[in-house]
Amino acid sequence: ETGVTQTPRHLVMGMTNKKSLKCEQHLGHNAMYWYKQSAKKPLELMFVYNFKEQTENNSVPSRFSPECPNSSHLFLHLHTLQPEDSALYLCASSQDVRGTLGHNEQFFGPGTRLTVL
Amino acid sequence: QKEVEQDPGPLSVPEGAIVSLNCTYSNSAFQYFMWYRQYSRKGPELLMYTYSSGNKEDGRFTAQVDKSSKYISLFIRDSQPSDSATYLCAMGSNTGNQFYFGTGTSLTVIP
Numbered sequence: 683e684t685g686v687t688q689t690p691r692h693l694v695m696g697m698t699n700k701k702s703l704k705c706e707q708h709l710g711h712n713a714m715y716w717y718k719q720s721a722k723k724p725l726e727l728m729f730v731y732n733f734k735e736q737t738e739n740n741s742v743p744s745r746f747s748p749e750c751p752n753s754s755h756l757f758l759h760l761h762t763l764q765p766e767d768s769a770l771y772l773c774a775s776s777q778d779v780r781g782t783l784g785h786n787e788q789f790f791g792p793g794t795r796l797t798v799l
Numbered sequence: 800q801k802e803v804e805q806d807p808g809p810l811s812v813p814e815g816a817i818v819s820l821n822c823t824y825s826n827s828a829f830q831y832f833m834w835y836r837q838y839s840r841k842g843p844e845l846l847m848y849t850y851s852s853g854n855k856e857d858g859r860f861t862a863q864v865d866k867s868s869k870y871i872s873l874f875i876r877d878s879q880p881s882d883s884a885t886y887l888c889a890m891g892s893n894t895g896n897q898f899y900f901g902t903g904t905s906l907t908v909i910p
Contacts, residue, residue: 684842684844686842688842722807722902723902724801724803724899724900724901724902724903725843725887725889725900727897727898730897738897740897772842772843774842786831786891787833787845787848788845788898789845790835790842790843790844791842792840792841792842793841793842795840
């Protein structure tokens with residue numbers, strides 16, 4: 683295991699539901715990330731948090747709302763999603779965000795498979 | 800133009816073959832290069848991490864970076880059925896705080 687856990691592993695929700703994805707890292711890292719992985723597309727970076735502060739928001743629609751209460755936990759709150767939001771949502775963590783050899787490798791969780799009906 | 804180009808495959812080889820996986824990129828500022836392996840229904844797992852140009856070897860895996868050609872490769876020697884997975888390349892720069900990923904190459908090693 684990588685030291686990054688995600689729950690739930692699978693989620694099916696309707697377009698009017700509100701749900702949350704949870705990520706926890708046990709590696710003592712300072713940075714955490716949310717990615718979206720869709721078939722035949724590169725991983726899309728959604729959000730980056732460094733020391734609990736959001737440092738990156740890659741033009742993600744407001745129906746996705748991240749929360750980082752501390753360096754070990756990251757949430758992704760979902761509301762009024764669209765069917766095209768169905769994907770694998772991956773959480774990752776790294777020691778640092780900036781290019782520092784040996785410190786910016788990202789370790790991924792197993793992902794949450796989200797289906798929006 | 801995409802930041803990173805990777806042939807999605809699928810690639811199918813017999814057990815014991817040498818596998819070559821490749822990515823090209825357009826941003827000359829990239830300095831960090833990674834290869835991840837992703838099994839079905841799992842998250843990506845870091846395999847190799849290199850900085851700047853050159854080779855790095857780890858067991859049956861060798862990563863090569865040619866910055867002049869903006870081309871990186873992952874070689875797998877004596878491939879095993881357990882190597883069957885999707886391989887993702889990723890890269891980043893000293894100034895950015897994100898990595899750019901390829902689409903992944905699906906590899907099947909046939910016993």
